[in-house]
Amino acid sequence: MDKRTIIKKFAVYGRNIHPLAVELLMKNADHHNLDSLIAHICKTTNSFVISREEVEKAIESFRTTVTTVKEVKPKQVVRSQENVNVRDVTGKSTCEGGIEDFLAYFNSRFEKLSALVRRRIGGIKISSLSRFKNDQVEVVGMVKDVRDYGEFAVFDLEDKTGTVSVFAGEKLREIALELLGDEVVGVIGVYRNGRIYADRILFPDIPMRERAKKDFGIVFISDTHFGSREFLEREWEVFTKWLSGEVGNEKVVDLASKIKYVVIAGDIVDGVGVYPGQENDLTITDIYGQYEYAAEMLDKIPKDVKVILSVGNHDAIRQAEPQPALPKEIRKLFSNNVIHVGNPAYVDLDGLKVLIYHGRSLDDVITKIPKLSYEKPHEAMIELLKRRHLCPIYGEKTPIAPEREDWLVIDEVPDVFHSGHVHTYGVGFYRGVLVVNSSTWQSQTEFQKKMNLNPMPCNVAVYYNGEVGRLRFCK
Template identity: 40%
Template sequence: MTIDLNLSKIISFIISRGFQIHPDALVLIENMEGEMIQIVEEILSTKKERKEPKIISSEDIRRALGLKHITLTENDEVNRYSTLVNHSNSDRHYNIEKASEKTALEIITHDSSDFKNHYNNNVVYDSNYSINSGEGVQGYISLFRSRFDKSLKILSNRPDGKRIKRIGTIKQSFNQSRNNSNSNLQSKEKNEGSLFVAGLVMEKKLKKSSYNIIIDDQTGLLEIAAYNDDLKKQISLLTLDQMIMIELENNTKKKNYVMKNLYSLDVPDRISNRAHSEIYAVLISDLHIGSKFFMENEFQMFLNWLNSTGEHKDIVSKIKYICICGDLIDGIGIFPHQDKELLEKDSFSQMEHATKLLSRIPKHMKVFLIPGNHDLGRRALPQPAIPKKYADKIYSLSNITMLGNPCMIDMEGVRTLMFHGQSLDDTIATIPGLSYSKPAEAMKILLKARHLSPIYGQRTPIAPEVEDMMVIEEVPDIFHSGHVHVIDVDSYKGTLVVNSGAWQTQTPFQRAMGITPTPGIAIVVNLSTLKPYQINFANF
């Protein structure tokens, strides 16, 4: 594909500002005369000021130029400059040729049909199109800076968030207070109240009389001691590398920094969005097609049920959405001696089998499918959508939208965060009282942290992305995960929390680990009430 030099400059300009552009907008730009860079710059400025989505549409172009509505034919949309450009930061951007070299990470150009498949009206956010990996140590520095900045923005919405001081400033104040009887710190206490500091959790240390925590920001490290039992319990429920805010005691007589209050980012109490009519969504995950333990008969019964007009017809007739939350296939080489547990010993056979099953889903039902750690493609988080070269036939199914992990979709106004759930392993392993039998409790920890994979350096692989896409910036109405193969449904501050189990019976590994799965169950949610139902096809 060749692209006009001026158009390429405009694309580079847009992505260097962290924006994307719809193919229809490129068609308009190509046919315009004059200084389009200046016009585009005005559009970006306006969208940033209004906090609008970071994608330039044809309507944005028309509005800037004062044009009347222009209708594009299907030919125009498919054959013109149908390129979706991944966003980037100003220090790292890709032109069209460089982007084509990054197909392994799915940082590629897409035609209009792909754009429609991914960015239809239901997709609020898809990490698939935001992936822009850094390199090495510098990449991880960018990742954690992005995490800190995004988290600080969430904290700034709190009344006390405006009063957060940098660690360097706090240390300087304390040092001055110890050497000055007319302490700056004491005067600040009178004038401003308590001191607040925020940082990423670097270490937790349980001592004889206190529970100490070390936090980090860009100005340094700070160790803070908690002596109160309630605060100690709160610290025990924190994950490493998550963002927190701490209110410090203004007591200059003590030699250390003492915690007065502790705040995680958390989600606010809220009334969730609801659909205006009785429409249902089905939440499932972890099919593991290709495994000897895949419940083929039960899944076929589920597909028959979706196509039936018999039992539960009142529900089936109102199902409009199906969310599949990763691990479509069992994959190859995921764990040692996996081949002994496989019926289909190559991924292409597994994908062919999966395609035949998914093609049986009624075409009026919209299917959203994200990858898991067993699926083809990159395993590090965030994960691009399953690459098209491995799943071309699934992409061709008109009712299936292939998305990245994580993503957020809109189903009749109900915002649903889909995340396969790899990080639940680390969360359950490090937080006292959590277990695989109640994964919703671990999911609540992620909501409190406002991060889908806060712990770095353990079992969950995290890519050195320029932007941390695992921060939960928007509070979901439904939080849907899988991975642990255990059904669990709960609610937290207005968010319906669903772990949708699996369609694979207990494996030897799960037996050795003492994990008892609850497979063959579909979670059906009434989007007008957010009331969930469990339909057990293992006992159907």
């Protein structure tokens, strides 16, 4: 690599480098991955003009960086071909934001979810309740305005014909207080004095199913945040070497040989202007440059592994969900083994149905339901499965585009439900569905420190034959 190329690579990070430091780097170019080394130098020094002494220190610390996966001799990895089918909003959005769009959107939400609830109960129109005084009734409606009156929790249930108040006491009180609003539920209870005294509250929920078992492996990751000063490039380097069969013990390398897909659930890059003071956390301040760097990093993944690349709220796409895939001018930067999808997206991987959702609504759900926490994000994802909706609360932190069809309804039960966004790690099974929230590749930013957010970086969820394990590529 010549001097001019090295100088240009530092310019991408907004830095200059002393000529003696350039010569030192050229001597080390054969011994290290130079791109990773340059990123490490820019992370570990604040100087505008980087000196030879600073490069020497950075090289030494780069050499001593330890990960939990040890290097071994490369192993040849051979994988079969893949078949991928995708369903998302890309190229199908008709939203203009008018009143008719909002009416169509909420009608679509109600119709889809109420049909799921009615598989469990019959349900009568709310306008017909007056004929059933002091009798048991079954109704289906959309929740609004949950109130706590101590002995009872009270919420209003609305369908297209009217509204009725529902009183939930004893054990049902806790369930009622966890209702998020704008979700559709069924209620079984006694209609008396113009209100329903509930005996049961039924969510759309998912049916029990057997765990899907496929004899190939899938890696689930998220929130790479390429372009961030806190992006963990050294750990990413070890991760991609593992996929190539170059690092790990025999068992771990054998697992790498079975990987056919890497699924990334959004926030590919860190973006620009996403939060106050973000410019101080960036090594690449140009959004197009961030995606060029992202393409370079993803290019380290073996070409016989398909990369399913979704988007999130940091990406260069509309913020309102559902989000289409990245625009063509960005997609063309990536290799042919990268498949671009929207958020959310249903992806069929050789018969394994994966629902990818970046997970922005998890902030709303975790805030609303006291028993949930960021330390166990998969539990919040399970609440979304129960409600059969990826963003059941309208009007909170998660913006929703009023498409005429509600793409956020979980109308098809997946084998795997994969999210990210919250930068923590959690995996579990719910009624046979694998639920994965797959960490991040970004260490804690100054903004996250102020918000008291503690990430769990470089935890990788690996699926194989119906089971899931975790590999850690962090210190």
